[in-house]
Amino acid sequence: MNIALFGYGKMGKMIEQIALKRNHTIVAKVDVDTTEINYSEIDVAIDFSMPNAAYGNIKNCLEHNIPVISGTTGWLQDYQNAVDLCKEKNGAFIYASNFSLGVNLFFELNSYLAKMMAPLKQYNVSMEEIHHTQKLDAPSGTAITLAEGVINETDYTNWKLDEAGEQEIPITAKRIADTPGTHTVSYDSEVDGIEIKHTAHNREGFALGAVIAAEWIVGKSGVFTMKDVLNLS
Numbered sequence: 001m002n003i004a005l006f007g008y009g010k011m012g013k014m015i016e017q018i019a020l021k022r023n024h025t026i027v028a029k030v031d032v033d034t035t036e037i038n039y040s041e042i043d044v045a046i047d048f049s050m051p052n053a054a055y056g057n058i059k060n061c062l063e064h065n066i067p068v069i070s071g072t073t074g075w076l077q078d079y080q081n082a083v084d085l086c087k088e089k090n091g092a093f094i095y096a097s098n099f100s101l102g103v104n105l106f107f108e109l110n111s112y113l114a115k116m117m118a119p120l121k122q123y124n125v126s127m128e129e130i131h132h133t134q135k136l137d138a139p140s141g142t143a144i145t146l147a148e149g150v151i152n153e154t155d156y157t158n159w160k161l162d163e164a165g166e167q168e169i170p171i172t173a174k175r176i177a178d179t180p181g182t183h184t185v186s187y188d189s190e191v192d193g194i195e196i197k198h199t200a201h202n203r204e205g206f207a208l209g210a211v212i213a214a215e216w217i218v219g220k221s222g223v224f225t226m227k228d229v230l231n232l233s
C-alpha cells in the first residue's frame with residue numbers, strides 16, 4: 001500500500017517504521033513546510049499532526065478521494081464537518097483518540113465498569129491522564145473518550161478539567177517528561193476505591209493500530225471507528 005504520512009513528528013516516524021516492516025511504501029511525508037503533494041500516488045493517508053492542522057489535512061485528503069486515518073487529538077470541534085464531508089464525497093474516514101489495542105480494550109472495560117457503578121451513588125468517578133511535556137492539548141483525547149464512555153452509562157452529563165460540578169467528571173492532566181500516556185479511571189466512596197489503569201510503555205501500540213486501521217479502510221467507504229476495525233462489540 002502507498003501511504004502518505006501527514007505529520008512527520010514522533011508518531012509519524014514511528015508509523016513509518018511499522019509500515020515499512022509490514023511491506024508498505026511511504027510515498028509522502030507531509031509536514032508544516034510541505035508545499036506540494038502528489039495525491040494520485042496515495043492509497044491511504046495517516047494524519048498525526050497538530051490540533052490546528054488536522055482538519056485541513058483531512059479535508060484535503062477527502063477532497064482528493066483518499067481514505068484518511070486521523071489520530072490527531074484536540075481538533076474535535078471540526079469532527080462533524082469531517083463526517084459530513086466524508087459522506088458528501090462518499091469517502092472513508094476514521095478518527096480514534098487512541099489506536100492501541102490495549103486502550104481499545106480499556107474503553108470496553110471502562111464502559112462495563114461504568115454500567116455496574118451507575119446505580120451505586122455513593123461512588124464518585126474521576127480521571128487522571130499523564131503525558132510527556134510536549135503534548136499540546138489537555139485533557140488527552142483518550143481521557144475525553146473515557147469520560148464519554150462513563151457519561152453514556154451513568155447520570156454524569158459532562159467532563160471538566162480539574163474542578164468539576166455535581167454531574168461533571170473531573171479530569172486531572174499531568175505532564176511528566178518521557179511519558180507516552182497513562183490513563184486512570186477511579187471510583188471513590190467514603191469506605192473504598194476502585195481503579196482501572198492503562199499504561200502505554202512506548203508509542204508502538206498507537207502506531208501499529210493506525211497502520212492496521214489504514215490496511216482495513218482501503219476499499220471501504222463510510223465513517224468508522226476502531227471498534228469496527230478491531231471487531232469489538
Ligand SMILES: NC(=O)C1=CN([C@@H]2O[C@H](COP(=O)(O)OP(=O)(O)OC[C@H]3O[C@@H](n4cnc5c(N)ncnc54)[C@H](O)[C@@H]3O)[C@@H](O)[C@H]2O)C=CC1
Pocket residue numbers: 006007008009010011012030031032048049050051053057070071072073074096097098099100134206
Ligand atoms: N490517536 C492516537 O493513538 C495517538 C494520538 N496522538 C496525537 O497525534 C498528534 C501528533 O503527536 P506527535 O507525533 O507526538 O506530535 P509531534 O509534535 O511529535 O508531531 C507533530 C508533527 O506535525 C507537524 N505539523 C504541524 N503542522 C502540520 C501540518 N499543517 N501538516 C502536517 N504536519 C504538520 C509538526 O511539524 C510535527 O512534526 C497529537 O495530536 C497527539 O495527541 C499521539 C499518539 C497516539
Ligand SMILES: O=C(O)C1=N[C@H](C(=O)O)C[C@H](O)C1
Pocket residue numbers: 073097098131135139140141142143180181182
Ligand atoms: O499526545 C500523545 O502523546 C498522545 N495522545 C493521545 C491522546 O491525546 O489521548 C493518545 C495517547 O495517549 C498519546
